[in-house]
Amino acid sequence: MAQTVLHTAASRGVADHGWLKSHHTFSFSSYFNPERVQFGALRVLNDDEVAGGRGFGEHPHDNMEIISIALEGTLQHNDSMGNSANIETGEIQVMSAGTGIYHTEYNKNAAEPVKFLQIWVFPNKRNVEPRYDQVKIESPAQPNQLVQILSPNPEDAGVWIYQDAWFNLGKLEKGSTVDYAIHQKNNGAYIFVIAGKVEVNGQLLDTRDGYGIWDTDGFTITADADAEVLIMDVPMNL
Known part of the structure; x- marks a missing residue:
């Protein structure tokens, strides 16, 4: 769970x-x-x-x-x-x-x-x-998509770091939904709402709220208003 x-x-x-x-x-x-x-x-x-x-x-x-x-x-x-x-x-x-x-x-x-x-x-x-x-940070090809801005891989989109971490940024229109799959076992995700309101698996989050989720393969974000969210996918066990 x-x-x-x-x-x-x-x-x-x-x-x-x-x-x-x-x-x-x-x-x-x-x-x-x-x-x-x-x-x-x-x-x-x-x-x-x-x-x-x-x-x-x-x-x-x-x-x-x-x-x-x-x-x-x-x-x-x-x-x-x-x-x-x-x-x-x-x-x-x-x-x-x-x-x-x-x-x-x-x-x-x-x-x-x-x-x-x-x-x-x-x-x-x-x-x-x-x-x-x-x-x-590049704009997504389609609206209501997540954009990778950081990863462990120099060849990937965005910047890279010395850690098995992936950051994604999303600008979501009210009513839109995106699914996020956590990248690897033993990682969790911390969702930070830069602007607007979203729900993560039913948990309501307002502007500048943060929500961590782990021991799961992924989650769903639904925009209750036009929103911008940052997802930080990081190892939980150091």
């Missing part, structure tokens, strides 16, 4: 630093909940809003797969690997921190906030050479 966990938007940890407003689905920084440390290999899911012209100064990471998905605005990235890039709305960025990197992230626009999802996934291979990648 499928196991599930519901994390409503209002139950998330909150940090307000003035220039940064962040909601933490899982324990992060000063927010700690022993029941919400991770979902399998998914360690961090932060819903960040950075004020115009502000950002994160140089800071280190190691042995973590770090994914950013831009929702509104432009995020300016610089790192110790020599990469300098703008992450635009509708793009996904990944860094394999591996043996260690330093980077900065700033809002390129001085007048408007930038909104993005910051996601950390535990790698299945430690101390790799750090790497960076960034791609535009």
Whole structure:
């Protein structure tokens, strides 16, 4: 029988630093909940809003797969690997921190906030050479389809990471239904509703709610309103 966990938007940890407003689905920084440390290999899911012209100064990471998905605005990235890039709305960025990197992230626009999802996934291979990648998320050929934006395979659509994880993004019209098959045994899926309302196997989810499901082969998503959803398919046993 499928196991599930519901994390409503209002139950998330909150940090307000003035220039940064962040909601933490899982324990992060000063927010700690022993029941919400991770979902399998998914360690961090932060819903960040950075004020115009502000950002994160140089800071280190190691042995973590770090994914950013831009929702509104432009995020300016610089790192110790020599990469300098703008992450635009509708793009996904990944860094394999591996043996260690330093980077900065700033809002390129001085007048408007930038909104993005910051996601950390535990790698299945430690101390790799750090790497960076960034791609535009392609629109599906047909409406109400899921688009793969991340996988373990460099040849596949989207970016890739050092983990048996698959991310899919879907923009669904009200009344539409999509079926999702979990990629491999011992993986689970964490569904995050970016916008709108959906039902997952009958469980109603509103904007910014998260829902984890495992010990199952798959599930069905039905859009109760026009919606955008992110599905993160990750190993449950590390």
